[in-house]
Amino acid sequence: MFSTGCGLEFLLVLCGLKFSWSCPHHCICYTAPSTVSCQAHNFLSIPDGIPPDSERIFLQNNKIHRLLRGHFNPNTVTLWIYSNNITYIEPSTFHGFTLLEDLDLGDNRHLRSLAEDTFHGLNRLNALHLYRCGLSSLPNNIFKGLRNLQYLYLQDNHLKYLQDDTFMDLHNLSHLFLHGNRLWSLNQNTFRGLRALDRLLLHQNQIEWVDRLAFHDLKRLTTLYLFNNTLVELSGQCLDMLPALEYLRLNDNPWSCDCKALSLWEWLKRFKGSTSSVGCQAPVNMVGKDLKELRKEDFSSCSSTVSESRSQTNNLSGTVNPSMNRGVAVGSGDQTHIVDPSRPGPPKNCTKPRNRASKKKGDNEVHHSKEVMSDKEDSSHDFTEGRKHDHTSPDGTVTQRKHKCPRTTVRPPSGVQQANNKALSSKASLHIQALFVALIVRNIDHILR
Template sequence: MCVAADWRRLYWWVVLQWVVGVATSGPCAQRCDCSPKLPLVDCSSQQLSAVPEGVPDATQVLNLTYNHLKTLSSRQFFSLRQLRELDLSANMLTVIEVEAFVGLQNLITLRLSRNRLKIIPVGAFSGLPNVQFLDISENEILVLLDDMFGEMPSLQKLEASENDLVFISNRAFSGLPNLLELRLERCNLTTVPSEAFSRLTGLQHLRFCRLGLTALPNNSFRQLQRLQDLHVSRCPWLHTLAVNSLIGLNLTSLTLSHCNLSAVPYAPLHHLVYLRYLDLSYNPITTVLSGLLGDLLRLQELHLVSTGLLHVESGAFRNLAFFRLLNVSDNRLVTLEESAFHAVGSLEVLRLDGNPLACDCRLLWVMRRRLRLRFAGHAPSCVSPVQVQGRMFQDFAESEVARTFTCRQARILTRKPQDVRSDEGHTVLFFCAADGDPAPSIIWLNPKRSVLTASGRIRVLPNGTLEVRYAQVQDSGYYLCIASNAAGNDSISVSLRVRGFPASSRNRSGSFFLDGWSFASGQTAVNGSQPFPFDVKTLVIAVTMGFLSFLSSVALCFIFMFFWSQSKGQIKHTATIQFVPRSSASTTAGRSTVETGRFTMKLI
């Protein structure tokens, strides 16, 4: 780091000054301590309310910490042209006037932390062409204004953590082409100031921690092409990363810890082919999936500490040929199999401590390499089986490893033949119980040798039983149950024959398809089966429910009409109807004679 190199040069220069006996010129400022041999003036903890007068012009280091300074006036330090470090930390500063530091042409380090600054005006840092390190942390700054640091072209490190920042202007970092490191921690920012970051084209290290972020949107850091180290941590509401949130970056180190990520962000990471260090600790990540980290070809270290990790799938670290350190301590892992790695030959450090490890054949590879593997001072211990519970890995003698770290091959207990003949529409169960050490997993294959899942019409129940609901003719065939664990596999085959109903009797049977219903030939039913049939019970219930709904609607209409009519004033309860009977009409002398009739009807 360039700042560190400059500090070393300053240190040896001061030592040289002491050796040759060069003293500061002039008397020392009142209530300050001036070294007779060194160009250093210490005015700390003197309850000063203003910058003291009489500081020697040749002073190179001025310490004004822990005083009561409230204001820095314009040209406050104009005479101290040799000053290289100025420390104003832990004061009560609320105002820094424009051009307060004019004249400090040789200043390299400026510290303003632990004050009460709410805003720093544009121009306050004028006249500081050589400052490389600026610390404005632990203030009350609300906004970083446009061109705030515009006259500090040599600035390499900016510490702005622990402020009340709610907004960073788009041009706040303009004029900082050489800034290498930026720290923004414990602020009130809820979004990534992407436009402001785009000005920092030379930035290499960014710490973006303890913020109120809820997500990293696409193109959050797109212009930071030289960024090597991105540290985003302690953002408890950060639960998602957009697919292109890290696009444009060529990181070598990435930390996304103490957040709320529920899974490894495989998609946002896949293009980071130069990444060597990845820390996802303290996120609720329970599984590392197989093969999805393979694009991180140069990855050397992965940290997944205290994530609640339950399972690392086989092939999880495939293609990671340079993988040398894995830290999965303080999780809920029962085992970590060798098949998860591309090659364990490159692995140097393995942290497995703090997990409920089962010391069986799955961890035999760790025991065989325990003299070459380093556990970083935290050797793992066994939780099961009972006879080795609590024993550290290094406590096992070589002679007992082979007989202790063993497994018992999976064995299916239900060997009785299961050949079922069933009528169409019935439910069929096939049983497959197994034991072994470790406990075996059970999968079922259908007649087309596709794996069946826990959902659908044909499904695998949690106890390993295969359920075929509403059996169809097309379900007929041989099904295969496979029980497997680390020590081996076992399998059995069962058969199902489903008898369909004749076409002439389908409509009279308990199970039938509605006539006139058809399905597209390209439709794929669940687990390869046909569409669901209908039974009489289901149809009766559906018709009954529909009839009840109809009656309810009619009753509601009558009630509405009754109350509506009541609101329209006086209602006539009788009606008189006049009519002409067809047989009463006659013609007399060319004239028509019509006899009319009348009757009265009572309205209800």
């Protein structure tokens, strides 16, 4: 037994590792860095005797059921517990773990739920693995304070919906894996705050609707996977929010290649990066064709306003009611109404004096969608910090449409003008005569005195 232990120690030394004799039964421990490896031993719970100075703990491929406070020491830097049977994690299990950088809880299929504060305080966490954990929802603020997180693995769960601002604090996140879930919509603020995101994988979900401002913060995104969803249409303005995009996959969606697809077709023509095929499944005469390969003539019955008028319209809350897509929500402040694009609005009252103060936009203003823009305008929405977006031209300059009234010189009919001129001449003559009489009377009076 002694010789076996010496032989193991000798092998570890050859590998540049120093053996530690303080180690749980059936585990291997060594220092530099201090490591405990207890993988694949059918443990039902965390083994006793883990050295308190352990920096790396490997417990994957066991049958551990619960994680409780005190199981690990705050000195831990790397903790792998994937492929176990974890059903419960005490909220305070990782409290005080300010050195933890890599936490892998993936492939614990019966976990299903997490407390809101499970990961609070993990300020140095760089990678968090929660794939295949049976999660159907994520509590609000679950990722609060994780400002150093770069990799977040949430794929292959049962997520149907993501709350607004779920990822708000993840300022350094570069990779977000959400594929293999049951997501059906992406709202305006689903990805707000992810300004450093480089890769977003959303394939193999049930996404059928994407808000046109869903990607407004993703200015550095280079890779977007949306294949194998249930998308029928996607606004080109939505993709205009991604100036750094290089790789886009949209295949295996039931695309409708009628007028609703015009803005996407226009965007694909401008895009210089790599895209997949975009197979048409409707209408009948387009089935089997690739939207990318269509020509302008295929949309001859459409105007560039038609596709946008049928696309999603944002309401004041930042989410969209698909039932509103027949009209355009316009207004500012608390005043909002739906305008049917097919009906012309009331003529502008050009005689009414302009109220200069009314030109200032409110924070909750909802702008017209593209159907009220000129067909010649190649515009996109620029999302600003004030939650407002203006129409911007390709060179970045603001090109707001102001609907100015023409300035015309208004003159009275010629007869009225002539009458007015005569009246003025007559009145001037009478004034001169009266003045002359007054001077004569004054002089006579002076002489008599």
